Amino acid sequence: MLDTRRAIEVPEGVTLDVRIAGLVVRFFAWNIDFLIRGAIYMVLAMSLPNLMGRFGLGIFLIAIFMLEWFYPVLFEVFNRGATPGKRVMGIAVVQDNGVPVGWSASVTRNLLRFADFLPVFYGFGIASMLINRDFKRLGDLAAGTIVVYRSAPDKGSELHADLPLESPLPPLYPLTLEQQRAVIAFAERASMLTPERTLELANIAAPLTQATNDTAVKRLFAIANWLVGRR
Amino acid sequence: MQINQLAVALRPRNAHEAIDLGFMLARAYWKSLYMIWFTLLLPLVILLQFLEAYNAWIVAVIIWWFKPLYDRVALFVYGRQVFGETPTVRDAWRAIPGFFRTGLIAALTYRRIDLARSFNLPIFQLEGLRGATRRARQKILNKNTRPKAVWLAIACIHFESILAFSLIAIVYLMAPHTVQQQVGEMLLDNNAPLWVGLLTNMLYFMAISIVEPFYVAAGFALYLNRRTQIEGWDIELVFHDIAGNIRSSEASEAA
Structure with a gap:
C-alpha cells in the first residue's frame, strides 16, 4: 500500500506515526521564507546605508550573511522545527528517529544548502527529493532529518x-x-x-x-x- | 471502480498530502512509466528535431505544446498501476487510438492553458465523460480543490525550468576547460550551430520527462482524494470489513 505515513520507533520504544511532507509543500514554505528575508533585506538596504554610510553598507552585508545562514537554523532549533514559512504550511523538521531537531542536525542540513543549490536554484535538491522515498534533499540525508506535517491542533x-x-x-x-x-x-x-x-x-x-x-x-x-x- | 484493489492507502488527506502521495505514486511506478513513455514519445520528439534546421525555438515550443499528449501516456500507466496492473508497451500501443477520444484536440488548442490540467484529465480519460455531464462532473470535483491543482502546476513549472537549466548548466560545467568559454557562449547564442539547439531541446525534453510524470501523478492523486472525500471510499472499505466480520462470526456461531 502506498502511503505518505511512516511509523517511526522513537528511542523510548514508542511508535510514532508521521506524515512525510513532500517537495511541493516544502517549495511553498521555502518561497514564503524567501519573501520574508527579501522584505527584511529591502528595508535594511534602504535604511542602513542612508543612516550610517559605508559603515551601514558593511552592516547590511553582514546582515545578509547572518540571515541567509542562520535564519533557518535559529527558527528550526527554537521554534519546534519550523521556520515561519514551514509554520504557515503546517510542516516542521524533525530527526528521522522522531526526536526534535537539534543544533548539529539543523546546522548540517542548512549548511548543505550550498550542495542542494547546485547547479542552479536547488537543482540537485529537487532531484534528490524526487528520488528519495522520504523526500530528503542532500542536507536532510547528511543530517538525518525529515520534514513532516504537524498534527492538526486539538479542537x-x-x-x-x-x-x-x-x-x-x-x-x-x-x-x-x-x-x-x-x-x-x-x-x-x-x-x-x-x-x-x-x-x-x-x-x-x-x-x-x-x-x-x-x-x-x-x-x-x-x-x-x-x-x-x-x- | 474496484476500490478494494487500489494500491494506495485511502484516507481523506489535505491537498498537499494528496500531492505528496501522487509524487510517491510516480516514484513507485517509474520503471513501467519510462518504458512506455520513451517508446511512444521519443520517436515523436526525435522526428521534431528535423525542424531544428529551420528554427530551434519553434522545436522547443512544439515540444512544450504537446504536453497534454504526454500526460495521457502517463495517466494511462498510472490508471492501470493503481489497480495493480502493469501495462506493457504493447498495451500502450493499442491504447493510442483511445487517447484521441479523451478530448485531445481541445486539450491541444483552447484548453492548452488550463492550469488544472492534470487534475481534470482523469475526468476525460478515465471516466470518459463529454459535454454537459463532463462539465457538471468537473464543477463538483473542482470545488475547493482547483486552486490546489493550479498551485501544483505553478510549482511544477518551476521544477521543470530549474531542472532544464540545471541540465544545461551541467553540460557547461563538464565541458573541457579549454573550450568551456566557447561552449558557454554558444549555449546562449541565438545563431549557434545546429547541434546546440538539438542538445538543449533534448535536455528540455529530459526535464519534461522528469517532472511531467510527477505532475500527472499528483493531479491524479488530487482527483482520487477528492473522490474519496465526496464518495466516502475509505468508509466503504471499512464498512465492507464490518459486514464481513459480522457475517463470518454469525456463521461460526450457527455452526
Whole structure:
C-alpha cells in the first residue's frame, strides 16, 4: 500500500506515526521564507546605508550573511522545527528517529544548502527529493532529518461538533478502533456525500444496524453518537 | 471502480498530502512509466528535431505544446498501476487510438492553458465523460480543490525550468576547460550551430520527462482524494470489513 505515513520507533520504544511532507509543500514554505528575508533585506538596504554610510553598507552585508545562514537554523532549533514559512504550511523538521531537531542536525542540513543549490536554484535538491522515498534533499540525508506535517491542533470542545445528533445507541457487535472511526467518519461526512451515496454506504453496513436505507443511516448516526461518548 | 484493489492507502488527506502521495505514486511506478513513455514519445520528439534546421525555438515550443499528449501516456500507466496492473508497451500501443477520444484536440488548442490540467484529465480519460455531464462532473470535483491543482502546476513549472537549466548548466560545467568559454557562449547564442539547439531541446525534453510524470501523478492523486472525500471510499472499505466480520462470526456461531 502506498502511503505518505511512516511509523517511526522513537528511542523510548514508542511508535510514532508521521506524515512525510513532500517537495511541493516544502517549495511553498521555502518561497514564503524567501519573501520574508527579501522584505527584511529591502528595508535594511534602504535604511542602513542612508543612516550610517559605508559603515551601514558593511552592516547590511553582514546582515545578509547572518540571515541567509542562520535564519533557518535559529527558527528550526527554537521554534519546534519550523521556520515561519514551514509554520504557515503546517510542516516542521524533525530527526528521522522522531526526536526534535537539534543544533548539529539543523546546522548540517542548512549548511548543505550550498550542495542542494547546485547547479542552479536547488537543482540537485529537487532531484534528490524526487528520488528519495522520504523526500530528503542532500542536507536532510547528511543530517538525518525529515520534514513532516504537524498534527492538526486539538479542537477541544469543538471535537465532533459536526456529528448529526441522534439518541446514542451502543453497537450490537464489537468494533475495532478502525471500524469505530469509520462509523464516526460516516456520520461526520454524511453532509458532504450525496443522499444516494449515503444510503448506499449505510446499506453496506446493514449487518451492523440490522436495518436498511433511512433507518440504517439513522442507526449509524446513533452508534456514532454513542462511540464519541454521548450517552 | 474496484476500490478494494487500489494500491494506495485511502484516507481523506489535505491537498498537499494528496500531492505528496501522487509524487510517491510516480516514484513507485517509474520503471513501467519510462518504458512506455520513451517508446511512444521519443520517436515523436526525435522526428521534431528535423525542424531544428529551420528554427530551434519553434522545436522547443512544439515540444512544450504537446504536453497534454504526454500526460495521457502517463495517466494511462498510472490508471492501470493503481489497480495493480502493469501495462506493457504493447498495451500502450493499442491504447493510442483511445487517447484521441479523451478530448485531445481541445486539450491541444483552447484548453492548452488550463492550469488544472492534470487534475481534470482523469475526468476525460478515465471516466470518459463529454459535454454537459463532463462539465457538471468537473464543477463538483473542482470545488475547493482547483486552486490546489493550479498551485501544483505553478510549482511544477518551476521544477521543470530549474531542472532544464540545471541540465544545461551541467553540460557547461563538464565541458573541457579549454573550450568551456566557447561552449558557454554558444549555449546562449541565438545563431549557434545546429547541434546546440538539438542538445538543449533534448535536455528540455529530459526535464519534461522528469517532472511531467510527477505532475500527472499528483493531479491524479488530487482527483482520487477528492473522490474519496465526496464518495466516502475509505468508509466503504471499512464498512465492507464490518459486514464481513459480522457475517463470518454469525456463521461460526450457527455452526
